Amino acid sequence: MSDDRTRRWRLLLGGAAEDALAEPGAGEGRILDRDDAAMDGALSALYDREGTGEVGPRSAGLGASAPSVARWLGDIRTYFPTGVVQVMQRDAIDRLNLKQLLLEPEMLASVEPDVHLVATLLSLNKLLPQETLETARAVVGTVVEQIERRIAQRVRTAVSGAVNRAARSRRPKLRDVDWNRTIAANLRHYLPEHRTVVPERLVGYGRRQHVVGKDIVLAIDQSGSMASSVVYASVFAAVLASIRALRTSLIVFDTAVVDLTDQLHDPVGLLFGTQLGGGTDINRALAYCQTLITRPRDTVLVLVSDLFEGGAEDQMLARVAALVESGVRVVALLALSDDGAPVHDADNAAALAALGVPAFACTPELFPDLLAVAIDGGDVAAFAHRMEMGRR
Template sequence: MSTPPTAPASPHPAPAPHRPPDPADERLRRWRLVLGGDADGTGRALAGTDAAVDRTLTALYGGSPGDRAGLGRTAGLGASAPSVARWLGDIRAYFPSSVVQVMQRDAIDRLGLDALLLEPETLAAVEADVHLVGALLSLRGAMPETTRETARAVVRKVVDDLEKRLATRTRAVLTGALDRSARTGRPRHRDIDWNRTVRANLENYLPAHRTVVPERLVGHGRASRGVRKEVVLCVDQSGSMAASVVHAAVFGAVLASMRTIATRLVVFDTSVVDLTDRVEDPVDVLFGTRLGGGTDINRALAHCQSRITRPADTVVVLVSDLYEGGIRDEMLKRVAAMKASGVQFVALLALSDEGTPAYDRDHAAALAALGVPAFACTPDLFPEVMAAALEKRPLPIPAA
């Protein structure tokens, strides 16, 4: 009896059966990544991608809290821009964009990497966001010519992204507010809004005649053909307000693009700069600012007040943390005078996505006593705030 032939061995051995990860081992791995150090503390060694992630974290967070050169000593990057650029590339490979932006801010704040942002290779490697723009603007005076164009491109990218996110909704919300504020019950024949008039008079429909009797006309006043409102953005450019300056520049450009709104943009520290002639280009506005320095709100408001020609049709938006270095009593008198003349006055402690900002609570309370609530505003809420101000109705103040 013949023996059946033996099948040849497969060159690819069967894979080992899949084993689910040990929960205890996974916990040790996570704690090892959180705590850093070596394997002695957790008994868990790292390899492969985990080891690479650990190196990028150690480079930033491995030094002592007071060690502002920790990135150099711990990870061997020194003050080399190419080395830092590689580290920036690593964090982008291992972490999502939102985490990358946090780590970049920590690197600038903890390790004093501001100077390295003046190097083109470093700047080209960073994840662009509002906070990076603030850092670049504060360094603008020290920026070498080789970096200036790269920095401008980074700022342009952030501004364009913000405009795409915010512009369409802002225009839609404010156009509706302007239409409602200009609506009149006694329009000229050519200004009648027939669609709204029919809807407002549906109860007067006569079935026998198949028609609506328009007892109440709805339309727009003649002012709807030109500029109806004036908006003054008065923005504190002290160092703590960097993100607010970026957003204010973007919103200034959006408002300026609406022919029915005349927009003025004023930035200030201890001096006042009127950037209205640049308001249509946020990048030009931002490179015209000077982040840092003191604060003279009174002086800035005096400039704005002198430019107001139609108080009843004007909204003044003060974006500031209210740490006044000028004359406090005069500042409050100016706000009171503008309100008495018919100006709608809005005080924003911040115009950013950050949490509750630091601000002067005494000055905020003094403004509230004048009927001007001071509150932090996110960019997404700003269109509703402006719409309420244009229509002279209560502002949608977020809950504290």
């Protein structure tokens, strides 16, 4: 086995594999150099099966005490890239029940911020002491800024263009003529002898909207399994609220329903207004959303939920059917995150699909295009299919 492969196996399996991997006759410290040994120490603090002597892939089993965690956080940022650091932090917080450490501001300041850390902080926000709260808000603010930089311009371009296309004008100025649609609408006026179409009517793009063109309602399931989706959807809602041609509403729900629309100007404060965990009553949330809808044919309702309904399932499906019948474009997202397709209620997903509401997971990068398709009256199911084929 090559030296590099031996080294990698040694880091993967831990100290218990040292003798098994070593070349016969090699001396002490024969596989790892000084930097590797420091990296191995950081891995051992989190993953070694302490006291078992078992040789096998490392798995969660912490032997480190709380005071050493701050040093460990510094070590892993020294020896591993950011993506790996975030995975190790999640392992330490989730598998080893170290959430209590996030209540200490100096510890929190040492953690690499990411969406999963934000979700953890939001689940703890009622427990955060005042001295930690400001640090937590700074961490959340950093992640919100990262997400906004990642998606804001794309959202504004895709969605504003879709709103303008949806507001077609029958008497456009020359520069606003949509020639493709104009030709398609006037093909019966084709003159073969002149090899041209004489348009009886022009179809044009709408001018920049000075009034609200579309209503967007985002209803977000804030049960614990939807944590990353809550973070992304809240930031998207804040960006959408900045588009003058849209009226954006943000609803979060578990067994209760909370309207956070008046906080869309402050996405960090908005996120701290959520409360991750609890049950799920989609029917109740949809009932509230119905009270917000005054222009069904100009409304897109995005339901972000894994569809595990704790309320009245039949009523929930009947309510979706009524929304679709009234002209509302309903989109069901099983997740809005980078985490892939989640565990979800397949029966409810199939029932929604039968109502013309496909249920699928969507990444943050594709959400602006999805929303543009919905606003533009396009085929959301076909978009979902193309997206699924792209993943494969």
